[in-house]
Amino acid sequence: MLIGAVDIGGTAIKYGVVNSEGKIIAHASMPTEAALGGEHVIKRVIACCAEIRASWQLEGIAISSAGQIDNVHGEVVHATDNIPGFTGMAIADMVREATGLPVSVENDVNCTALGEAWMGAASRYDDFLCVTIGTGIGGALFLDGELYTGANFSAGELGHIILYPQGVPCTCGSKGCYEQYASSKALADLAEAAFARPIALPDFFTLVREGDLKAIEVFDHWLDDLTTGMQTLVHIFNPSLIVIGGGISAQGEWLRASIQTRLEEKVMPNHRRSLEVKLAEKANGANLLGAVWHYLKREYHCIMEIDHKTCKKGEKNGRSPT
Numbered sequence: 001m002l003i004g005a006v007d008i009g010g011t012a013i014k015y016g017v018v019n020s021e022g023k024i025i026a027h028a029s030m031p032t033e034a035a036l037g038g039e040h041v042i043k044r045v046i047a048c049c050a051e052i053r054a055s056w057q058l059e060g061i062a063i064s065s066a067g068q069i070d071n072v073h074g075e076v077v078h079a080t081d082n083i084p085g086f087t088g089m090a091i092a093d094m095v096r097e098a099t100g101l102p103v104s105v106e107n108d109v110n111c112t113a114l115g116e117a118w119m120g121a122a123s124r125y126d127d128f129l130c131v132t133i134g135t136g137i138g139g140a141l142f143l144d145g146e147l148y149t150g151a152n153f154s155a156g157e158l159g160h161i162i163l164y165p166q167g168v169p170c171t172c173g174s175k176g177c178y179e180q181y182a183s184s185k186a187l188a189d190l191a192e193a194a195f196a197r198p199i200a201l202p203d204f205f206t207l208v209r210e211g212d213l214k215a216i217e218v219f220d221h222w223l224d225d226l227t228t229g230m231q232t233l234v235h236i237f238n239p240s241l242i243v244i245g246g247g248i249s250a251q252g253e254w255l256r257a258s259i260q261t262r263l264e265e266k267v268m269p270n271h272r273r274s275l276e277v278k279l280a281e282k283a284n285g286a287n288l289l290g291a292v293w294h295y296l297k298r299e300y301h302c303i304m305e306i307d308h309k310t311c312k313k314g315e316k317n318g319r320s321p322t
Helices: 038-053 091-099 108-119 184-195 201-210 213-237 247-251 253-266 285-300
Strands: 002-008 012-019 024-031 060-065 068-070 075-078 103-107 128-133 137-143 146-148 241-245 276-279
Touching (some): 002 108, 024 038, 060 091, 201 213, 247 253, 253 276
């Protein structure tokens, strides 16, 4: 069975075809053109769907989207002005009407977590946190074998826990939010202030690895803020795993080890006994995979089995998902 998968981001719309065994068999992308507004973005999503349907016979459409998403009705509960007019968009209804296919929609970071649980770093884990580090900090909670979305589909706003009361103003309206100190953007701002010039993060991390004292001082400051926020999360949720996603994960093992070591110094002994930090393994593919898993679970009541994370053959309307 083939599912069309679409990931709506602020910069790009990634799309492709994924089968029910979790294999991405085609993928492409196009600019989101987010500044033109929510309706324009959905028209581009529909164009993506038409493109893949021209070459593949699809069972349905699975969408991963920025914003807080009502994953039952496929609507945007709340979105920032990164995509003007996106709040309230009935994505599932609009795409379903255009394609005639079943459509599911889930938040993008939740899809990252589902994709990593199905086919990536979180395979075999019942309890983990997914933390995506980019311009902001996104989060998803996978608790007792299930994605936890909260009372109003808005759980997992990890970037907006308060790290420094009355601190730096945040785009959410609060002050001192975690993402203002521990995001990639926060690190880039610290590096720019220290070096008195803009510096690309890959170049900054090279300086850290080469032993540049100023870069190491900046990195240590950022790492302390990053792991202080994680310390709070670990003490609340007691996860077995934290999955680190976002572009910063490209720094690889030395960054993972730095985070794990500093975090273990901060958490209580019983919380560190089984705690692991891993980098996301599926990169951009995680959102497509997670969107498809959400579709399979919604349409076929599939079960995410801990031993091999595949879609168990349930039935819907007399049909099997494979």
